[in-house]
Amino acid sequence: MDDLKPLAVFAEVVDAGSMSGAARRLGMSPSAVSQTIRALEQHGGVTLLHRSTRKLALTEAGERYYPHCQRMLEAARAAAQSLQQAREAPTGELRVSAPVGFANHLAPALAPFLAEAPQLRLRLLVDDAMIDLIDARIDVAIRIGRLADSSWIARKLCDFETILCASPDYLARAGVPAAPLQLPAHQWLAFGRELSPAEPHDGTLLAASATNLGKVGLATSQPVTRLLDARSADGEHHRLHVQARIASNNQISLQQMCEHGLGIAHLAYADAAPALARGALVHLLPQWRFGTMPVWAVTPRRDEAEAAKVRGAVDVLKRYFAALPVAASAAAA
Structure with a gap:
């Protein structure tokens, strides 16, 4: 031409x-x-x-x-x-992906942003599979846990403290564990991406991926285990293997089963807090720490050419999580 x-x-x-x-x-x-x-x-x-x-x-x-x-x-x-x-100005369509268990945070996080940007449309993809940002034209992906090496830009939003929870009914039947060494004797519920008899684990919860369920034991008949890393304030440390009676790649389902008395679950405090407040769950071994779960906003790029809708979405997510009680210790204080 x-x-x-x-x-x-x-x-x-x-x-x-x-x-x-x-x-x-x-x-x-x-x-x-x-x-x-x-x-x-x-x-x-x-x-x-x-x-x-x-x-x-x-x-x-x-x-x-x-x-x-x-x-x-x-x-x-x-x-x-x-x-x-x-x-x-935030205009056009904002495409956001997030794990299923994280979806309950998106409405309160993004609602103020959408209210201030009437020309912005939202397309929300909620899936525990690792959606490809390019194929799905994702503007912002919420990822939980350790991130694989990639060319994407990851900005940390917060660290969720993880805690052990069980229902009052379960504890009435099975007893309340008084120390970490008593935990293997209990029934356990575990999240899919955490499960692997052969895969080493550092105690951090990870996001589920539909492509790796076979590797982590959900597609096999092998017993699956969870490695717990328990640390006390005075420096005592225990690494414990617990066998999961119930395993799922859906964190919401696991918490519901936990509330119905089916065992102990390792949950993010921010997710369990409402159930704790209404008495549906009990925080076990509160004097011990069981690791954190980093939350990331992942975007294809970050530079001066980044669209206003992406910059705005990441900013409101940061503000939302800055105000969220993500740690049990902070809430108690």
């Missing part, structure tokens, strides 16, 4: 009514504008403008040519304006 700049220069000359006026608009010298028009006429083999010392006038060929150049210039301006709007 031929260079389109001369067409834009010609349209500006006609709109401005002079070479000098077009030069000011375009940030060019009058001589450069004149040379551009002369080259355009030579290339087309026709005269487009009648020139005099006082004014310019379109030739018949110029009159036919100008509307096409004008539409091209208007389209270019509209394209530039759309990019400027994307940089400066």
Whole structure:
């Protein structure tokens, strides 16, 4: 395709009514504008403008040519304006992905942002599978736990403290564990991505992935275990293997089963807090710490060209989690 700049220069000359006026608009010298028009006429083999010392006038060929150049210039301006709007104001569609267990945080986190940006639409993909950001055109992905090495940009939102929970009914039947060494004797519920008889684990909860369920034991008949890392304030440390009676790749289902008395679960405090407050769950061994669960906002890129909708979404997520009680110790204080 031929260079389109001369067409834009010609349209500006006609709109401005002079070479000098077009030069000011375009940030060019009058001589450069004149040379551009002369080259355009030579290339087309026709005269487009009648020139005099006082004014310019379109030739018949110029009159036919100008509307096409004008539409091209208007389209270019509209394209530039759309990019400027994307940089400066949240518009269009914001595509966010998150694990199923995290979905209850998205409404309170994003609602103020959507209320302030009426031209913004939200497409929310809630799935425990690791959705590909490029294939699904994801703007912001919420990821939990350790992140695999990748070219994506990860910004930490917070660290969820994890705690051990059980229902009052379960504890009435099985007894309340008084020390970490008593935990293996209890019935356990465990999250899918945590389960692996052969895979080493550092005690951090990880996000589930539908592509690796076979590797972690959910697609096999092998007993599955969970490695617990218990630490006390005075430095005592225990690493314990507990066998899961119930395993699932859905954290919400596990918490519901925990509330119905089916065993002990290792949950994020932020998720368990409402059930703790209403007495549906009991916080076990509160003097011990069982690790944290980092929460990340992952985006394809972070630079000066990042869209306003992405910057805004990440900012409101940061503010939401900064105000969220993510640690049992902070809530007790």
